[in-house]
Amino acid sequence: MTAHTPPKTYRVKSFGCQMNVYDGERMAELLSQKGITPAPEGEDADLVVLNTCHIREKAAEKVYSDIGRLVKAGREAGKEPLIAVAGCVAQAEGEEIMARAPAVSMVVGPQAYHRLGDMIDRAVAGERATDTDMPEDAKFAALPKRRKVGPSAFLTIQEGCDKFCTYCVVPYTRGAEISRPFNDLLREAQILLEAGAIEITLLGQNVNAWTGVDDTGRDIGFDALVRALAALPDLKRIRYTTSHPNDVTEGMIAMHGEVDKLMPYLHLPVQSGSDRVLKAMNRRHTARGYLKLLDRFREARPDIALSGDFIVGFPGETEAEFAETLALVDAVKYAAAFSFKYSPRPGTPAATMDGQIAREVMEERLARLQNALNRDQYAFNTASVGKTCEVLVERRGKLPGQWLGKSPWLQSVFFTGDAAIGDLVRVELVEAGPNSLAGRVLERVSA
């Protein structure tokens, strides 16, 4: 590896989940603090961080093709960009990346990226470094203070997973479940509010598995954290994702009926409607148990928008078992959902199970499932027409004078009128599309 000139500009490319988006933002802040500035749109950066996702197939392959593209673009421009691979592919395949991609000078796992600054100095000196240690919670304390954020900000409160669903790499790439301390979270929330946030989305692989200790030394759960955050006067909206059915508590259901700032939206993955498949997935809940939980949430908050994740074509899934997933979808009527073809992940138990399903079968099932989910999403949007709600303005729309924001139910709402980014605007929902709604402004609630 040759020595580099110190990078002046950077670009962080994040793939995958919102946790990665959060990590990407924090890495960007760290680089800015080091005096490196974001590369202008359309220009090559001196330092590129590929913040990767490993949850489904081809993610790793995508990394190699991205690296190839960067090297080629660099060669054409007569320079050699510094390349860092971060995120879950880095954690899972760090050694392999170093061996296969000589252009990569840094491999940094999701628990180690607070040390990226040092790694850059070493890379500039011509050294290649891998850091995929998983020390508990060290990174958050070591990251710089957040200065400027948009109106809707992410706050990671919990990381990792101890559930070991048989298809999933997360327990291997993100490690065991850890919760960030209560006081650290209140402090970071306050900093986010001072930096411009109005809404905070609490993040975690199993966000509702969060546990902590409050100021009085009492053990508290996720619902107490939400209630404590709701007491911050400048915070107007709270969301969270992703929850696990087995970590739902009475308090968590109740808070949806009691905490006004908590938005009426719940992302609760189920993966399958078949108990046989759920067992093989090691989900440790049944379809009926899941439906009962949703009933309870709906009792607490009748207008709650429900969302979920699904996997089709898990090894051994029969047509009849897939039909049980469709039946569950029909019963729930989701407002939104994410659905995926099963993807065998190296090192997970399901990857070597008998009965791997042919790609065409998975594709056909996924198309049927997505048809049903899209139908329900459109129906949910259509049923919202005529309602009045507050929309948090997040950015400008494509048309002149148009704004785009989110309804309490996380729908994208377009409207034209007098507004600014960060406003809460009272809007009447007047027209529904499959993925968004049109609104008519009634009044600016806050500026």
Ligand code: 5AD
């Ligand atoms: N194949 C397909 N989908 C997966 N997910 C997790 N692992 C896999 C896999 N191996 C999906 C699950 C999870 C979401 C984040 O990604 O639905 O809830």
Ligand code: SF4
């Ligand atoms: Fe993966 Fe299951 Fe953990 Fe979710 S709960 S991160 S799907 S192992």
